[in-house]
Amino acid sequence: MAENYHTILTSAGIRPSVQRVAVYAYLREHQNHPTVETLFSALSPEYPTLSRTTIYNTLRLFEEKHLVQSIQIEDGKTRYDSDMSGHIHFKCIRCGTIFDNFIGEKLYDSYAHYDKLLPPGFSMTKVQTNLWGICADCAAASATA
Amino acid sequence: MAENYHTILTSAGIRPSVQRVAVYAYLREHQNHPTVETLFSALSPEYPTLSRTTIYNTLRLFEEKHLVQSIQIEDGKTRYDSDMSGHIHFKCIRCGTIFDNFIGEKLYDSYAHYDKLLPPGFSMTKVQTNLWGICADCAAASATA
DNA sequence: GTGTCTGCAAACGATTTGCAAATTA
DNA sequence: TAATTTGCAAATCGTTTGCAGACAC
Numbered sequence: 001m002a003e004n005y006h007t008i009l010t011s012a013g014i015r016p017s018v019q020r021v022a023v024y025a026y027l028r029e030h031q032n033h034p035t036v037e038t039l040f041s042a043l044s045p046e047y048p049t050l051s052r053t054t055i056y057n058t059l060r061l062f063e064e065k066h067l068v069q070s071i072q073i074e075d076g077k078t079r080y081d082s083d084m085s086g087h088i089h090f091k092c093i094r095c096g097t098i099f100d101n102f103i104g105e106k107l108y109d110s111y112a113h114y115d116k117l118l119p120p121g122f123s124m125t126k127v128q129t130n131l132w133g134i135c136a137d138c139a140a141a142s143a144t145a
Numbered sequence: 146m147a148e149n150y151h152t153i154l155t156s157a158g159i160r161p162s163v164q165r166v167a168v169y170a171y172l173r174e175h176q177n178h179p180t181v182e183t184l185f186s187a188l189s190p191e192y193p194t195l196s197r198t199t200i201y202n203t204l205r206l207f208e209e210k211h212l213v214q215s216i217q218i219e220d221g222k223t224r225y226d227s228d229m230s231g232h233i234h235f236k237c238i239r240c241g242t243i244f245d246n247f248i249g250e251k252l253y254d255s256y257a258h259y260d261k262l263l264p265p266g267f268s269m270t271k272v273q274t275n276l277w278g279i280c281a282d283c284a285a286a287s288a289t290a
Numbered sequence: 291g292t293g294t295c296t297g298c299a300a301a302c303g304a305t306t307t308g309c310a311a312a313t314t315a
Numbered sequence: 316t317a318a319t320t321t322g323c324a325a326a327t328c329g330t331t332t333g334c335a336g337a338c339a340c
Binding site for chain 1: 319320321322323329330
Binding site for chain 3: 015017035036037052053056076077078
């Protein structure tokens with residue numbers, strides 16, 4: 001498996017350093033749209049010398065090479081996702097949970113959908129639809145409170 | 146006109162201070178999705194004592210009262226829009242321009258669209274669809290270069 | 291007058307930068 | 316060994332906080 005990630009990085013023209021493989025593996029094996037801090041906390045125990053700087057460098061490189069996409073759904077910080085399809089996120093404004101692939105992709109490929117509608121001369125590299133609201137758990141909690 | 150904004154703020158339960166009216170007027174009369182810095186630069190000449198803190202306070206209050214919405218399309222900073230409808234933004238990754246109401250609202254009311262699709266128990270307060278890519282001007286510029 | 295609003299200065303948190311040491315081809 | 320990558324420390328930038336003075340009802 002880890003060897004597989006190694007190959008993916010190489011094919012994308014990225015030298016598969018230990019740190020880069022670790023970051024990429026985390027992104028592929030978790031659906032939690034980690035922030036840099038989340039990645040740092042998760043990987044530090046296994047890679048004690050890993051620095052935040054390297055995580056930043058790595059994520060920027062991955063995004064340039066279209067291996068991950070950054071998600072703008074928080075106020076102050078950027079989240080990352082190795083799912084490159086144009087899917088929908090929902091953020092609960094009460095508990096902060098971010099739901100992935102909310103109102104599934106099955107409905108339609110939003111990337112293709114919007115790409116067809118672009119005015120002449122425009123081209124598209126990324127699409128993101130974000131919803132904010134109250135999730136079912138929080139709604140239930142406030143109903144009983 | 147300015148008197149009109151005064152009334153809108155009052156109806157929303159907001160005390161119409163000079164600073165608040167100025168910020169709201171700017172947002173209504175410009176379609177440039179200003180950042181706090183943009184607002185500060187634009188309004189400082191006319192209101193020399195205006196502080197960034199007040200702009201932050203004001204925008205937070207406006208968003209709570211649903212007079213403006215914040216837009217998460219940049220990396221580090223928040224932009225604001227007095228158009229409360231669920232419309233689409235396009236950011237050119239080359240020149241940085243943000244196009245408003247891109248692929249018009251006419252297509253469909255995205256807020257209503259997604260609201261109908263929410264899983265049971267979920268409720269929605271905000272929707273945002275952002276596209277990134279190269280605008281026609283930048284595409285033309287690099288074609289001739 | 292009493293409560294709200296403003297705005298300065300300092301604090302904070304995410305991200306970037308400069309650079310020297312470590313690593314890999 | 317030459318080019319790339321890592322990671323520390325410091326700097327930067329957007330935003331928040333504490334608080335005292337100014338303002339409005």
